[in-house]
Amino acid sequence: MPIHDWTRVPAGLFHDFHQSWCVRIKDALNAGRLPKGFAALVEQRSGPLESDVLAIERRQNSPRWEGNCGVATERRSSTRIVRRTAKDFYADRASRVVVKHHLGRIIAVIEIVSPGSKGSRVALRDFVEKTVEFLRSGVHALVIDLFQPTPRDPFGIHKAIWDEIIDERFAFPASKDRLLVSYEMGGVHAAYIEPVAVGDELPDMELYLANNFYVMVPLESAYRAAWDASPEDLRTAVETGIVPEPDAE
Numbered sequence: 499m500p501i502h503d504w505t506r507v508p509a510g511l512f513h514d515f516h517q518s519w520c521v522r523i524k525d526a527l528n529a530g531r532l533p534k535g536f537a538a539l540v541e542q543r544s545g546p547l548e549s550d551v552l553a554i555e556r557r558q559n560s561p562r563w564e565g566n567c568g569v570a571t572e573r574r575s576s577t578r579i580v581r582r583t584a585k586d587f588y589a590d591r592a593s594r595v596v597v598k599h600h601l602g603r604i605i606a607v608i609e610i611v612s613p614g615s616k617g618s619r620v621a622l623r624d625f626v627e628k629t630v631e632f633l634r635s636g637v638h639a640l641v642i643d644l645f646q647p648t649p650r651d652p653f654g655i656h657k658a659i660w661d662e663i664i665d666e667r668f669a670f671p672a673s674k675d676r677l678l679v680s681y682e683m684g685g686v687h688a689a690y691i692e693p694v695a696v697g698d699e700l701p702d703m704e705l706y707l708a709n710n711f712y713v714m715v716p717l718e719s720a721y722r723a724a725w726d727a728s729p730e731d732l733r734t735a736v737e738t739g740i741v742p743e744p745d746a747e
Contacts, residue, residue: 499699499718499721500696500697501694501697501700501721502725503696504644505646507736512613514732515728516612517540519721520540521724522720522724523608523715526720527705527713527715532554532713533713536605536707537554538552538554539553539555540553552609554604554607555604555605579692580691605638605707606638606640607632607639609629609641609642610644616651619650622658626655629641629659630659630663633663636684637683638681638683638705639681640679640680640705641655641656641659642717647675653668653669653670654668654670654675654677656679656689656691659679659681663687673695678694678700679692680703680706680712684709701718703715
């Protein structure tokens with residue numbers, strides 16, 4: 499299914515779709531894709547401008563996941579752009595308060611960028627800082643941005659995040675202006691970047707659970723399932739760019 503242009507409808511409609519998509523990604527990961535002892539959970543983040551986050555957690559008393567890996571793999575990433583750096587996050591080593599879920603510590607997160615995340619300079623800064631906070635804590639992340647760059651992130655959400663690690667040039671390939679980025683946080687920090695565009699089919703993306711080990715996240719099938727379950731009026735509005743007027747009383 500081609501990626502839709504969600505800028506054609508109010509942000510609230512994408513928020514509804516976003517929640518449904520998160521649940522379907524969670525269900526797919528929990529249905530045998532994650533190693534034994536790992537769980538994918540949708541967690542609500544604080545603040546009116548923040549989206550829900552999909553967290554991958556490990557139970558405290560579960561066995562080590564190596565050797566019991568479900569469909570985790572250590573194949574080389576197939577994304578078209580890879581950035582690596584050994585630069586560390588020295589500024590954040592001093593102190594941190596980490597709230598842990600009762601199932602265990604967070605291993606990885608999946609973040610789907612919403613229009614509100616880039617709706618103002620403050621909102622973008624907040625999204626970037628909270629994502630970088632995960633990375634600084636050694637949490638792997640998959641960031642999904644189906645919205646084109648704004649004046650606040652002219653080179654895309656990855657550049658805004660990666661600049662907190664190392665200032666490195668980035669340019670979109672021709673005809674691509676959306677991004678999927680998987681971050682691997684270990685001895686060497688790596689970003690696996692897949693530029694996409696409206697009309698493209700979503701590729702499956704890596705979600706790292708440990709250095710060199712990841713599971714594939716079925717973005718396309720989960721997107722399609724969320725789309726098929728959406729109200730007909732929402733699908734029509736996204737496809738045509740025309741939001742139905744409420745019936746007059």
